[in-house]
Amino acid sequence: MAGYAFLLILLLSIVGYYVGRSAGNRFVTAQGRDVHSLPGYHGAFVAVWIGVPAFILVLLWLLLQGPVIDAMLLSSLPAGYVDSDTGSRAALVLSEIKNVAAGRLFGEPSDEVRHAADLYNRWEAIARWAMLVSALAAMIVALVIARAKLGPRFRARNNFEFVVSALMIFCSLVAIATTVGIIASLVFEAWAFFKHVPINEFLFGLRWEPQIALRADQVAGKGAFGAIPVFTGTLLIAFIAMLVATPIGIFTAIYLVEYASDRVRATVKPIMEILAGIPTVVYGFFAVLIVAPAVRDTGSVLGIAVSPNSALAAGAVMGIMIIPFISSLSDDALKAVPRTMSDGSLALGATRAETMTKVMLPAAIPGIMGGVLLAMSRAIGETMIVVMAAGLIASLTLNPIDSVTTVTVQIVTLLVGDTEFDSPKTLAAFALGLVLFVVTLCLNIIALRIVQKYREQYE
Amino acid sequence: MSTADMTLPAKFDWSSEAATARRKRRHRADRRLRRLGIGAIVIAIGLLSILITSLAATGYRAFVQTMVTVPVYIDPQFVKEDDPAKGNYRAIVKGTLASLFPDVTSPGEQRALGQLLTNNTQFFIRDRVVADPSIIGKTIEMTVPVSDPFDQLEKGVLSRSLPENQRKINDMQIGWFDALAAEGRISTPFNWGLFFNSDSRFPELAGLAGAIVGSLYALLVCFLISFPVGIAAAVYLEEFAPKNKWTDLIEVNINNLAAVPSIVFGLLGLAVFLNFFGLPRSAPLVGGMVLSLMTLPTIIIVTRASLKAVPPSIREGALGMGASRHQVIAHHVLPLALPGILTGTIIGLAQALGETAPLLLIGMNAFITSPPGGLMDASTALPTQIFIWADSPERGFVDRTSAAILVLLGFLILMNITAIFLRQRLERTW
Numbered sequence: 084m085a086g087y088a089f090l091l092i093l094l095l096s097i098v099g100y101y102v103g104r105s106a107g108n109r110f111v112t113a114q115g116r117d118v119h120s121l122p123g124y125h126g127a128f129v130a131v132w133i134g135v136p137a138f139i140l141v142l143l144w145l146l147l148q149g150p151v152i153d154a155m156l157l158s159s160l161p162a163g164y165v166d167s168d169t170g171s172r173a174a175l176v177l178s179e180i181k182n183v184a185a186g187r188l189f190g191e192p193s194d195e196v197r198h199a200a201d202l203y204n205r206w207e208a209i210a211r212w213a214m215l216v217s218a219l220a221a222m223i224v225a226l227v228i229a230r231a232k233l234g235p236r237f238r239a240r241n242n243f244e245f246v247v248s249a250l251m252i253f254c255s256l257v258a259i260a261t262t263v264g265i266i267a268s269l270v271f272e273a274w275a276f277f278k279h280v281p282i283n284e285f286l287f288g289l290r291w292e293p294q295i296a297l298r299a300d301q302v303a304g305k306g307a308f309g310a311i312p313v314f315t316g317t318l319l320i321a322f323i324a325m326l327v328a329t330p331i332g333i334f335t336a337i338y339l340v341e342y343a344s345d346r347v348r349a350t351v352k353p354i355m356e357i358l359a360g361i362p363t364v365v366y367g368f369f370a371v372l373i374v375a376p377a378v379r380d381t382g383s384v385l386g387i388a389v390s391p392n393s394a395l396a397a398g399a400v401m402g403i404m405i406i407p408f409i410s411s412l413s414d415d416a417l418k419a420v421p422r423t424m425s426d427g428s429l430a431l432g433a434t435r436a437e438t439m440t441k442v443m444l445p446a447a448i449p450g451i452m453g454g455v456l457l458a459m460s461r462a463i464g465e466t467m468i469v470v471m472a473a474g475l476i477a478s479l480t481l482n483p484i485d486s487v488t489t490v491t492v493q494i495v496t497l498l499v500g501d502t503e504f505d506s507p508k509t510l511a512a513f514a515l516g517l518v519l520f521v522v523t524l525c526l527n528i529i530a531l532r533i534v535q536k537y538r539e540q541y542e
Numbered sequence: 543m544s545t546a547d548m549t550l551p552a553k554f555d556w557s558s559e560a561a562t563a564r565r566k567r568r569h570r571a572d573r574r575l576r577r578l579g580i581g582a583i584v585i586a587i588g589l590l591s592i593l594i595t596s597l598a599a600t601g602y603r604a605f606v607q608t609m610v611t612v613p614v615y616i617d618p619q620f621v622k623e624d625d626p627a628k629g630n631y632r633a634i635v636k637g638t639l640a641s642l643f644p645d646v647t648s649p650g651e652q653r654a655l656g657q658l659l660t661n662n663t664q665f666f667i668r669d670r671v672v673a674d675p676s677i678i679g680k681t682i683e684m685t686v687p688v689s690d691p692f693d694q695l696e697k698g699v700l701s702r703s704l705p706e707n708q709r710k711i712n713d714m715q716i717g718w719f720d721a722l723a724a725e726g727r728i729s730t731p732f733n734w735g736l737f738f739n740s741d742s743r744f745p746e747l748a749g750l751a752g753a754i755v756g757s758l759y760a761l762l763v764c765f766l767i768s769f770p771v772g773i774a775a776a777v778y779l780e781e782f783a784p785k786n787k788w789t790d791l792i793e794v795n796i797n798n799l800a801a802v803p804s805i806v807f808g809l810l811g812l813a814v815f816l817n818f819f820g821l822p823r824s825a826p827l828v829g830g831m832v833l834s835l836m837t838l839p840t841i842i843i844v845t846r847a848s849l850k851a852v853p854p855s856i857r858e859g860a861l862g863m864g865a866s867r868h869q870v871i872a873h874h875v876l877p878l879a880l881p882g883i884l885t886g887t888i889i890g891l892a893q894a895l896g897e898t899a900p901l902l903l904i905g906m907n908a909f910i911t912s913p914p915g916g917l918m919d920a921s922t923a924l925p926t927q928i929f930i931w932a933d934s935p936e937r938g939f940v941d942r943t944s945a946a947i948l949v950l951l952g953f954l955i956l957m958n959i960t961a962i963f964l965r966q967r968l969e970r971t972w
Binding site for chain 2: 149150240244251252254255257259262265268332337339341343355357361362364367368369372373403407410434436437440457463465467470491495498512516519520523524527
């Protein structure tokens with residue numbers, strides 16, 4: 084139905100365009116050069132007035148139809164049928180009603196549900212037709228109004244361009260809306276979580292056992308949602324990743340800027356881009372298939388018992404993923420150092436190494452630091468490698484060959500396959516997400532600041 | 543100090559032992575740095591080649607499939623001509639195996655023999671009979687996949703030298719398999735099923751069709767949203783926006799959004815699209831919407847860069863001819879910036895294609911055995927399919943996972959080549 088609605092909007096907009104353009108043509112034949120706008124603009128004016136409001140109407144309708152019908156269904160049920168104060172009972176009843184309405188019967192539904200299912204089907208049909216009819220009505224009204232406005236002196240172009248500008252501003256606001264949406268959803272769900280678990284217990288507690296709270300006969304969640312082990316695990320893995328990536332990335336950049344011939348540059352750079360373009364799920368599989376067994380075998384040769392999901396394996400692979408990131412940002416930072424500085428150093432008889440360590444690196448260090456911070460934020464927020472290669476049990480350890488868990492792993496394991504949104508278990512994922520968002524945001528802002536400030540220095 | 547006290551510095555002896563040693567030390571340091579640089583590059587390239595070769599080494603096996611050709615007697619006793627969809631096809635499979643190995647009689651051995659063929663053999667026969675009921679009562683030659691352990695045996699992954707109790711199939715079953723091979727009934731053709739089958743619990747039948755279709759749908763939605771919105775936002779910010787607090791805020795926001803962890807977008811999709819607006823779980827529509835929010839900053843940043851690259855003379859020329867600012871953008875600047883925009887869009891879509899974490903949170907990792915019929919149907923995507931298979935314990939899924947990764951990388955390379963081709967073909971220098 085939605086497809087037909089959009090098709091209808093498209094068709095009527097095209098019709099409107101031709102109506103407007105032929106009107107414009109008539110003005111031109113009647114008045115010649117005195118017409119303000121080209122005929123095409125008269126057409127475009129009518130088309131946007133028909134299309135845009137109807138499009139927005141249908142979109143809003145589609146988004147709001149579900150929640151509105153749900154609310155109406157719940158209120159139509161006899162009082163006391165949904166009496167629990169949590170949302171889960173309501174959600175359960177709603178999904179039962181919808182299953183019955185779609186003809187999927189599991190067991191014998193109650194009379195209330197049967198009745199509600201009939202209502203649901205009727206309302207759905209009404210809503211669909213009402214959407215089509217109201218969109219059509221809106222478009223016809225728009226066509227009439229827009230056509231009436233046209234005239235030889237009508238500023239169709241300016242009006243059309245005004246609408247286009249408004250649309251463009253709206254599109255720019257999508258970025259803000261996304262950020263607001265992220266913050267709102269995280270804060271809202273995290274707020275619900277902090278009603279179950281006090282915030283300082285979450286931030287400073289030393290035990291993370293989210294599964295315990297699932298059982299109704301236990302005291303809900305007390306003490307099991309301390310996120311410190313999860314944070315240490317995240318930092319441990321990110322630290323290992325940085326330990327792998329930073330030297331390799333920076334030395335690669337140094338070689339490429341100072342020593343490499345053009346041919347070497349031309350071959351190494353694309354290879355680094357390949358490393359950067361590999362999806363993270365591939366790195367995750369690589370960690371599980373090759374690196375983790377290799378780490379374990381090395382450990383057993385040395386007589387050390389390495390856990391199958393060691394932080395070392397996950398961190399090392401994450402480090403590989405981050406190498407191109409650090410190398411390209413360091414490369415940029417080193418290249419931004421004016422040539423005159425390195426030329427002067429070389430002219431005084433310094434070797435290339437001395438020029439690099441005494442002149443270029445000190446000048447480029449803020450930019451490199453910014454790159455390292457950005458990479459760090461990426462390592463903290465990285466999901467797939469750790470979901471596949473890191474462990475699930477939150478243990479408070481700094482031992483790299485132990486199994487640790489990370490924020491992103493916990494978010495995925497808490498949410499995958501779960502649809503309820505009122506248990507502390509699923510809500511905890513949003514609290515973790517909030518922490519993740521805030522931490523990476525701070526790192527990004529600091530890093531972007533450093534990089535920008537540094538770039539301005541020589542300009 | 544008076545000038546009389548000043549003495550000329552002694553002439554420095556460059557060839558003295560101390561100076562030579564010093565010079566040598568300095569050059570050693572120089573060589574050391576150079577070697578460290580080369581070492582770093584070699585490590586990076588080495589790791590990449592280990593990654594690619596290990597994937598290729600495990601993945602290539604999944605591109606062929608061991609098949610066995612067996613004579614199937616469609617016994618009219620088990621299938622009735624008036625209703626071929628219903629019939630005792632298990633008995634037909636059993637009869638087929640019994641005709642091949644008449645001396646296998648004990649029920650335990652017969653069951654062991656039955657493990658040779660893929661579990662779905664009976665459904666293949668049923669489909670054949672439904673398509674052509676005239677074969678009832680005849681014996682037809684059918685080629686069906688062997689089950690996973692035998693596939694691994696044929697490919698040499700499962701070693702015959704392993705003690706019998708450590709492998710899934712016993713010596714007797716290997717003997718039957720070898721007997722079939724000796725009769726020339728075993729073949730290993732190219733595995734089209736990898737591309738045309740959907741997901742399955744049985745590795746020998748699992749394919750990527752559902753994941754590829756799901757990924758294409760999600761990418762289509764992502765493109766339809768992020769391309770127009772991204773270009774419009776970039777044009778506004780670059781060409782029309784006044785420089786003030788609000789546009790600064792939008793700009794900082796876009797840069798930050800580009801660096802937000804992808805899983806946070808998954809949380810957004812879960813809370814807003816699924817929970818608040820009640821859109822269906824696992825649907826490519828929701829996946830595409832989440833991916834488009836992630837791709838949007840990339841497209842905006844790239845588009846702004848390519849708009850900036852169009853020289854001001856073009857704009858001034860058009861403005862001088864009396865065009866409005868909108869006309870300048872629409873008729874002159876945008877067409878000239880389009881190659882750069884398209885390249886950036888393809889690269890952004892390539893990133894979206896490989897993105898996994900947000901799709902996991904909105905449920906695109908469900909087990910789904912048929913390709914989605916529309917944007918609202920439950921489906922998987924290529925990266926989530928890789929994630930599902932990587933979790934499966936059967937040996938056959940390791941090969942499939944690598945093969946699926948190779949397919950995904952193939953798509954990514956294809957997209958990147960297109961981007962490079964577009965850039966070379968259309969880009970102009972001013």
